[in-house]
Amino acid sequence: MMQEVFNEHYIIGNDTFKVVFLIKKGDKLDGGMMPYHVFEIQKLGDSQKFSFHKAEVGFAGKYGLVKIDDKQELTWSPGVHKELLNKISHQKIPNSFYLRPELGSRFIE
8 A cells, every 4th residue: 555745736838747656555764774665657638647666776876767667658758758857856845754864855955
């Protein structure tokens, strides 16, 4: 069972994206811990939803959002995708979802 951390709409150009961030019920976010979590992203007007999770990307040890099903093709451009991920990375998350609220309120640093 999952609990909703946030449910936001982001407007980029002429498109609106619905982003829902879910984590496993009872889990908390911490700087060094990654509980089971899913970002569901849907471009409004499209029926297809895409699921992402936070994972290490590249060789520098940085984290980003990675599609869970890498066979799905995004229905928006790479530029729009980059802007969307930037907006998500700056999304404030309620401190109640952190083990140690003083760590900050963003999921992707």
